[in-house]
Amino acid sequence: MPAMSQTPLAYTPHDHDLCVKSALANAEAICVRQGVRLTALRRRVLELVWQSHKPLGAYDILAVLSEQDGRRAAPPTVYRALDFLLENGLVHRIASLNAFMGCVHPEHAHQSQFLICRNCHTAIEMESQTISEAITAAARSIDFVVQGETVEVIGLCAACRKAV
Amino acid sequence: MPAMSQTPLAYTPHDHDLCVKSALANAEAICVRQGVRLTALRRRVLELVWQSHKPLGAYDILAVLSEQDGRRAAPPTVYRALDFLLENGLVHRIASLNAFMGCVHPEHAHQSQFLICRNCHTAIEMESQTISEAITAAARSIDFVVQGETVEVIGLCAACRKAV
């Protein structure tokens, strides 16, 4: 069997509405299970974050809420919704971009790593055990206990390398 | 040979003035070699960044320049110096903290990873080939070319685990 280079969903033509719908459905289920409330606002913010496979800034979300939804919204409104979504593992924060992305596997706790294309800004979430183990091992060798990892890789995706 | 857990310098009692001195001397040499100017301000900012093994914020630097040095300084003053130091590989930026750290091995280009103690805020710079290779390999498997990696691990150092 040939080694297959698996093209991420974000780079595969797909019905993105389905991504969004399924993300929202997952979120509903998770919130029910956790006994927390996915309010209309939180749901909407999650939907916005999922509207592309690119990290989205808090103030971008704010702008949509104000302009499109006609909702009176100030920064705390957005940040509180994002905090809720972060706490419940429904979105990730990308520190190097000050931006947020929908989590691809919210149903289980995990460490993830992000590949961010410098050109098209698409970000791919990976769950590489190999990377996490390499980090944990390196940390252990200097007696450091890992609680969380931020792995954000900048570079060029296949499509953008071809295009340029 | 027993596996040795190597305690990082930051956690070893040491004459830290020597760290600073040697960092500054290295920087001088590198700037001469590169034909760029390590001005008094840039040198001072580098010295401040090196004053501990903890990431330092731009506005912290600014405060010292204003209060201790009595220099009239506004944010651009600090950010320009930091930009210079970053460009020349003399400091690193820690995205998850919006802060800066002296680079331990400025003499050669390298990818580094940081272990940041949640309790004492000390950050250790690692240059783990294993981690970098794991990242590169994972990226390659989805046809992504790595240009730079941000690896910032939060957790607890040995000293703080004992203390708490």
Place this chain on the structure above:
DNA sequence: AGATGAACGTTATTATATAACTTGGAGATC
């Protein structure tokens, strides 16, 4: 000394995030 350009000063503004307090509304209890 004069010209040149990089470094620094200065003022203003943008971008990101949080504090603190008030109001509203869903679900629980009676």
Place this chain on the structure above:
DNA sequence: GATCTCCAAGTTATATAATAACGTTCATCT
């Protein structure tokens, strides 16, 4: 159904991080 209780959301203000744009100074070269 009325009321109570809390969590969510609204509101106002402010903190923190970073950059834009333009002016001034100063080292260096001629």
